[in-house]
Amino acid sequence: MKILRNSDNKSIILNIENQFNTDLGREESLELFEDEILNQLINPIENHETVRYEFKPYSGLTQETSELQSNIWYYFYFYNEAATPTHLGGLNYKYVGITPNENSNITTAVSKCFFRLEFYKTPESQEPSRTNRKLAFSRNISLISGEEIIYTTYKRNIHLPVFVGTKFKNRENMYFYWFQDLTMFDNPIFTGNTFYMTAKFYNAKDGSIINFGNNRTEDKTRTDSIIESTDLYYKVVINPEDRTYQIFDNEENPIGFFDSPINFYEIP
Amino acid sequence: MEKKIIIHPEKKYAKAPEEDLKLKVSLNGPQSLLINDDRNIVLNTNTQFDNERNTSLKYKIYGKLKMIFRNMYFGTSEYDYLNEIMYENNDGLSYLPYNEFALLRNDICREVTSSSVLNETDIFTGYTREIINTGTTRHKTITEINAAKHNWGLYLTYAYLDDSEHPMAYTLSGETVMNFVSGDGIPFRITDDGAKYTLISPVEHGMNEGEYIIIDDYPYYINSIGNEIYNSEDYVLSILKNQIPSGNTASFTTSALLTGKRCLDKNNIEKTTSRYYIHKNKVLTEIDDYILEKIGFESPIFRDEKKLKRFEKDGQSEQVFIVEKNRPESVLFDFTEAFVLTGLTNNLGYTPTDIYISVIYKNGDGFFEYPPKVGYRFNFHDEWIDECWKNSNETGIGVNTFTISGITFSGGTALTSGDVINGDFIEYIPTQLKERTICNTYHKIVSPLEIFNHGQNESEIYSGASVDNKFGLFYQPHYKVKLRELSPSVETSNNAFIDNLPQNAIFFEDEKIWKWRDLYEHGYIDDLDYGTNYPFINGMHYVKTDINFYLMNEVLFTNKINGIRDFNAYLSKNTLKNRRKDKNNNNDKMCQ
Numbered sequence: 001m002k003i004l005r006n007s008d009n010k011s012i013i014l015n016i017e018n019q020f021n022t023d024l025g026r027e028e029s030l031e032l033f034e035d036e037i038l039n040q041l042i043n044p045i046e047n048h049e050t051v052r053y054e055f056k057p058y059s060g061l062t063q064e065t066s067e068l069q070s071n072i073w074y075y076f077y078f079y080n081e082a083a084t085p086t087h088l089g090g091l092n093y094k095y096v097g098i099t100p101n102e103n104s105n106i107t108t109a110v111s112k113c114f115f116r117l118e119f120y121k122t123p124e125s126q127e128p129s130r131t132n133r134k135l136a137f138s139r140n141i142s143l144i145s146g147e148e149i150i151y152t153t154y155k156r157n158i159h160l161p162v163f164v165g166t167k168f169k170n171r172e173n174m175y176f177y178w179f180q181d182l183t184m185f186d187n188p189i190f191t192g193n194t195f196y197m198t199a200k201f202y203n204a205k206d207g208s209i210i211n212f213g214n215n216r217t218e219d220k221t222r223t224d225s226i227i228e229s230t231d232l233y234y235k236v237v238i239n240p241e242d243r244t245y246q247i248f249d250n251e252e253n254p255i256g257f258f259d260s261p262i263n264f265y266e267i268p
Numbered sequence: 269m270e271k272k273i274i275i276h277p278e279k280k281y282a283k284a285p286e287e288d289l290k291l292k293v294s295l296n297g298p299q300s301l302l303i304n305d306d307r308n309i310v311l312n313t314n315t316q317f318d319n320e321r322n323t324s325l326k327y328k329i330y331g332k333l334k335m336i337f338r339n340m341y342f343g344t345s346e347y348d349y350l351n352e353i354m355y356e357n358n359d360g361l362s363y364l365p366y367n368e369f370a371l372l373r374n375d376i377c378r379e380v381t382s383s384s385v386l387n388e389t390d391i392f393t394g395y396t397r398e399i400i401n402t403g404t405t406r407h408k409t410i411t412e413i414n415a416a417k418h419n420w421g422l423y424l425t426y427a428y429l430d431d432s433e434h435p436m437a438y439t440l441s442g443e444t445v446m447n448f449v450s451g452d453g454i455p456f457r458i459t460d461d462g463a464k465y466t467l468i469s470p471v472e473h474g475m476n477e478g479e480y481i482i483i484d485d486y487p488y489y490i491n492s493i494g495n496e497i498y499n500s501e502d503y504v505l506s507i508l509k510n511q512i513p514s515g516n517t518a519s520f521t522t523s524a525l526l527t528g529k530r531c532l533d534k535n536n537i538e539k540t541t542s543r544y545y546i547h548k549n550k551v552l553t554e555i556d557d558y559i560l561e562k563i564g565f566e567s568p569i570f571r572d573e574k575k576l577k578r579f580e581k582d583g584q585s586e587q588v589f590i591v592e593k594n595r596p597e598s599v600l601f602d603f604t605e606a607f608v609l610t611g612l613t614n615n616l617g618y619t620p621t622d623i624y625i626s627v628i629y630k631n632g633d634g635f636f637e638y639p640p641k642v643g644y645r646f647n648f649h650d651e652w653i654d655e656c657w658k659n660s661n662e663t664g665i666g667v668n669t670f671t672i673s674g675i676t677f678s679g680g681t682a683l684t685s686g687d688v689i690n691g692d693f694i695e696y697i698p699t700q701l702k703e704r705t706i707c708n709t710y711h712k713i714v715s716p717l718e719i720f721n722h723g724q725n726e727s728e729i730y731s732g733a734s735v736d737n738k739f740g741l742f743y744q745p746h747y748k749v750k751l752r753e754l755s756p757s758v759e760t761s762n763n764a765f766i767d768n769l770p771q772n773a774i775f776f777e778d779e780k781i782w783k784w785r786d787l788y789e790h791g792y793i794d795d796l797d798y799g800t801n802y803p804f805i806n807g808m809h810y811v812k813t814d815i816n817f818y819l820m821n822e823v824l825f826t827n828k829i830n831g832i833r834d835f836n837a838y839l840s841k842n843t844l845k846n847r848r849k850d851k852n853n854n855n856d857k858m859c860q
Contacts, residue, residue: 045324
C-alpha cells in the first residue's frame with residue numbers, strides 16, 4: 001500500500017468521538033493484517049546500505065592463472081589539433097594549458113585539477129541520452145594521482161593523464177559504492193545492474209570543463225556528429241553477487257586492462 | 269481453545285519497563301489515529317520501530333582489528349630466501365619480517381610501470397608493455413587480492429557443542445604435570461597450611477565461602493576464600509583438614525595438583541554441581557565472506573621499525589628493498605553479508621545469544637608449524653613451558669604442505685562453513701542456567717628449527733623447552749560478539765503454557781517447575797547494564813566490535829601468569845633480572 005502524492009487532504013482526522021474496540025485485537029488474523037499494513041504505512045524496512053564494488057579480478061599478473069589482480073587502467077587523451085590523428089600525443093596536459101613546469105611543481109591550480117567519472121543510470125534496456133539518463137554517482141580522480149614519467153628538460157617527474165587503480169596505489173578509481181538491494185527503488189530507472197560512465201576534466205587553471213567521449217575521430221568538427229548513445233559512454237555492469245564490476249566498450253568487449261585500457265578522448 | 273496467559277508488560281522479564289497501555293490523544297505527539305472502516309489502529313512510530321527491530325534477525329558484524337605485537341625473536345634460517353628478506357638490526361640479529369605476521373601484507377606482487385623518460389620533443393603515446401612486477405614470487409605470490417587473507421583468516425563461529433572430555437594439562441615448575449580432561453573441573457595447586465589445605469587456582473574459580481568443592485567425587489565445605497593478597501579471593505580457597513574423611517586424604521597428598529568442581533548443595537550434588545567443558549565452535553562463514561582494509565590514516569601508537577636492505581647474490585644485480593620488523597596495524601573488518609540469526613542451536617539447546625569472531629593464523633607462507641597448538645591461559649607461565657603443548661594440535665584446521673628448496677613447509681588451508689574448532693573453557697552453573705567463561709582458548713604457533721631458529725628448543729632460554737615442546741607466539745583466537753542478552757535473573761513457573769516462553773526454559777523435575785532466563789528485547793538496558801542496543805537501520809542490527817589483537821611472545825611477555833601475584837615479589841624479581849616487562853594485557857590477573 002502506498003500513499004500516492006495528490007492534491008487530497010493527507011491529514012488523518014481525529015474524531016472527537018472514537019470507539020476503541022480492544023477486543024478486536026485478539027483476533028490473530030486481524031493482528032497479522034494490522035502488522036502488514038503498518039509495516040507498509042510507516043517506517044517500512046528498506047535496505048539503503050551501499051556496498052563496495054571492485055573491478056573484477058583477472059589473471060595475467062603471473063603465469064599462474066589463479067593469481068589475480070584488479071588493476072584498472074584509464075587513459076585520457078586531450079585534443080591535439082595539430083596532430084593526425086587528432087589525439088595523437090594527447091596524453092599531455094600541455095594541451096589544456098598546463099605547462100610541464102607547473103605540472104612538475106604541482107602548483108595550486110594543478111593540485112586542484114581533477115577528472116570526474118560520472119556514472120549514469122537509464123531505464124532498463126534503453127540507450128543513454130540526456131533525456132533519459134540520471135546521474136547515480138561520480139568519482140573524482142586528482143591530476144596528481146596519475147602516473148609519472150621523468151621529464152628530461154627539468155629532470156623531474158611530471159604527471160600524465162594515465163591512471164591505474166590498485167589496492168595500494170590509487171584506490172579512488174578502483175572501488176565504487178552502490179546499493180546492495182535494488183528492490184527498494186520505486187523509480188525503475190535505478191534498478192538494473194548497468195551504468196553508463198562518461199568523463200569530464202575540471203581545469204582549475206582556467207576554470208574550464210572538458211568533456212570526453214569514448215572514441216577518437218579524424219573529423220575536427222565532430223561535435224556536430226556526436227551520437228550520444230554510442231560516443232559518450234562506456235557501459236559498466238555490476239555483479240551484486242560477487243560485488244565486482246566490469247567495463248565494456250561499444251563492441252561489448254571488457255576493457256580496463258593494461259593492453260586494453262579505458263580510453264577517453266577530449267571532445268573539442 | 270488454547271489457554272493463554274497475557275503477560276502485563278512489566279512482567280515480561282525482570283525489571284522490564286512499564287508501558288502505558290492507555291491511549292492518550294494529544295495535540296502534538298508521535299501517535300495518530302488511522303480510521304479504517306470501523307476499525308481503529310494506533311500508529312506509533314516508536315512502537316513500530318521497536319517491533320521491527322525486535323523482529324529482525326539480521327546482524328551486520330564489523331569493527332576494528334588492532335594488531336598489538338612486537339617482533340622480538342631473532343635467529344637464523346637455513347632457508348636462503350628467508351635469510352634474504354629477514355630484518356637485520358645493527359647488531360647483526362635477524363628477525364622475521366613483519367609481513368609474516370601482518371593482517372594486511374604489503375609485499376605484494378603487482379604491475380608497475382617502468383620508468384619512462386620524456387623530453388621536450390617527444391610525444392608520449394602511452395606505455396608500451398614494460399610493466400614489471402614488484403614484489404617477489406620466489407616463495408609464495410602475494411597479490412592485492414589475497415594480501416589480506418594470506419596470513420590470517422576471520423570467521424564467524426558459534427558454540428554448537430560442548431566437550432567435557434577435551435584433554436588438558438597443567439604444569440608447575442619442576443615439570444610437575446597434571447593431565448586431566450575439561451570435565452574434571454578447575455586445576456588447583458595444593459598447599460598444606462597446617463590445619464587446612466589451601467587450594468590455589470590459575471584461573472578464577474568462581475566459588476564462594478559456604479559452598480562446596482567436589483574433589484574426587486566428594487564434596488568438601490569451603491571454609492574460606494582468599495588470603496592476604498589483594499584480589500586473591502578469586503583464586504584461593506581453603507578447606508579444613510578435619511572435614512576430610514580418613515580414606516580421602518590421598519586426594520590431597522598424592523600430587524601437588526588436583527581438580528575441583530563447584531557445588532552448591534552437598535545434598536543435591538547432581539543438580540547443583542557445575543559442569544565444566546570447552547566449547548566446540550562451528551564455523552559459519554567462508555574466508556571470502558569478509559573484507560579487511562586499512563582504516564584511513566589510523567595506526568596504533570607503537571612505532572614502525574623498518575630499514576633499507578641491500579641484497580646481491582650469485583652475480584645478480586643488487587636489490588634494494590624495505591624490510592620491516594614492526595608495523596603496527598589498525599584495520600577494518602566487515603563481514604559483507606548480514607549474519608542471520610536463525611536455524612542455529614547452541615550447545616545449550618537454544619538459539620545462540622553470542623557468536624564469535626574467530627581470528628585464525630593461516631600461515632600462508634608456512635614459516636610456522638601447522639596446525640596451531642591450542643591451549644588455555646593457564647598453560648602459559650613466565651618461567652617455564654607447559655607440558656600441554658607437546659601434543660595439542662588444533663585438529664580442526666587443515667594443512668597444506670609444500671616443498672621449496674628442499675624444505676617442507678606446512679601452510680594452512682582456509683576454514684570452511686561447518687568446520688569445528690576448539691573454543692573457550694566454560695563452567696555451566698545449572699542453578700543459574702548460565703555459562704561462565706573460565707578462560708579463553710589460545711593458539712600457539714612455533715617455527716620449525718630449519719626455517720627460523722631462535723632457540724625455541726633450548727631449555728636454557730625457557731625452562732622445559734625441547735625439540736618436542738618449542739616456545740613461540742600465542743594469541744587469543746575467539747572474540748565474543750553479543751547479539752542478544754539473557755536476563756541475569758532466573759524466572760520460574762509451574763505452568764508451561766506461558767506465552768513466549770523462551771527456548772532456554774528447563775523443567776526441574778525435583779521442584780516441578782520450569783526455569784528460564786528471559787530474552788531481553790533490543791533497545792532495553794537494565795540497571796546492571798545488561799541488554800543490547802545496537803543501531804538498527806536497513807533492517808539489520810549494526811554490531812561493531814573493536815578487537816585489540818595481542819600476538820604475544822611466549823618467553824618475553826612476562827605478564828602472562830594466571831591467578832594472583834604478589835606485586836612486591838614480582839617487581840623485585842624482575843627488577844633484579846632486568847627483564848623486559850611487556851604490560852600489554854591489563855586483563856590479566858597479576859598474581860603468584
